[in-house]
Amino acid sequence: MPEWPEMEHYRTQLSPLISGQKVTGIVVNRPATINEPVDVFTTALIGRSILFVERRGKHLLFHLDDGNRLHLHLMLGGWLAYGEHGPKKDSHFQVILTFGDGFSLYFGGLRLGYLHRISAKVVIEQMKELGPDPFDSRLTLEAFHNRMAGKRGRLKTTLTDQRFLAGIGNCYSDEICFDARVHPAFAVNKLDPSVSERIYRSMHKVLQEAKEAGGYMDHPLTPEDTVTGGYNNQCRVYDRQGEPCYDCGNEIKFETLAGRKMFFCPNCQKDS
Template sequence: MPELPEMEHYRSQLSQLLCGQKIIGVTVNREATINEPVDEFKSGLIDRSILFVERKGKHLLFHLDDGRRLHLHLMLGGWLAYGEQGPKKDSHFQVILAFDNGSSLYFGGLRLGYLHRITAKAAIEQLKELGPDPFDPRLTLEAFKKRLTSKKGKLKTTLTDQRFLAGIGNCYSDEICFDAKIHPALSSNELDDEQLERLYGSMRKVLMEAKEAGGYMEHPLTPDDKLTGGYNERCRVYDRKDEPCDDCGTEIKLETLTGRKMFFCPHCQPQS
């Protein structure tokens, strides 16, 4: 599932490609992906221009020149492509937006995700429960400590709770915990000050490195996009079951915690 680094990478690229572009064509191949009748969705987008692209956690908001928003949540398996033609047949994409510069934006893998046309007020209402962004300047170390120590659940569960922090999922919760050398199944409210400081630093470090490396997903946005997916081979524990830890050589373990996969090094991240 795309997380903060992937969605921020999308936002950065799309901001350069789409801002000021006018939508001249709309294709909907799956009605369940949108939130209104197809004809209404199409007529509401034709001749509209995209002013800018905003990210909220794992969500993208395309700001339109009529004051409305296109609200995108890729959920599990969603991805984007942009160019004069898509990397697959058009029928493989749930929605396609064509622009007056001759290129199109393709929305794929949205079997669980969605693309909704909503008002600015509705966007605020739908996203009001999201926690702060990990890079929000108001989320200082002290604010982070206060939020985390007030939670009674397991650390991985807390980090992936979008009401606690917006944007962290399975992959980066494990990578952050490994970088901080903390077991992801420890209780959030039992970490000491030193662990909390390490965790805060690792959160910002890992997310920044992943964002700059193009995230871990392997779907390039454009044909000449060489950055997307650059972090995949730099993951140190995620999806590396039975591989040796880069730091100590111990086999990476995979367990399940509250229904989520949890990758960790039992030597570098002791549970007691």
């Protein structure tokens, strides 16, 4: 599932391409992907301009010039493409938005994800339970300590709790734990402040590096895009079960924790 780096990478790529562009055509191949009848959705969007693209956690919000938003959540398997032509047949995409310049934004893999047209008021209601963004200026080290102090449970499930932090999922929680040299199953209420600080620093480091590398998804946004998916080969532990740790050579292990995949190096990530 796309996480903070992937969605921020999408936002920064899309913003200069579609901001100010007017929607001139719409194809909906899967009505269940949207939240209203196709004719209502289409009529409401034709002629509308996208002012800018915002990200909140794993969500993208396309701000429309009538004050409404298009709320995109890719969920598991979702991806985007942009260009004069899609990388697959149009029928393979759940929704296609075409703009005045003749280019289109293709929404693929939205079997679990969705693209909803909602009001600004509904956005506030839907997003009110989200925790702070990892790079929110208000999430200082002290604020992070305080939030961690109020949590119970394991580190991985805490980092992936969208009410605690918005944007981190299975992949980057494991990568952050490895960078901080903490076992992902360690009890949060037993973390020393020095270890909590390592996690905070590693969170910023890993997410920023992953974003700059294009995240781990391997679907290029445009035909010229050579960046998207660049982090896939840079993961230190995620999805590397049985492979040697790059740092110590020990075998990367895989377990499940509360139904979530968990990859770690048992030598580098001993209980803190």
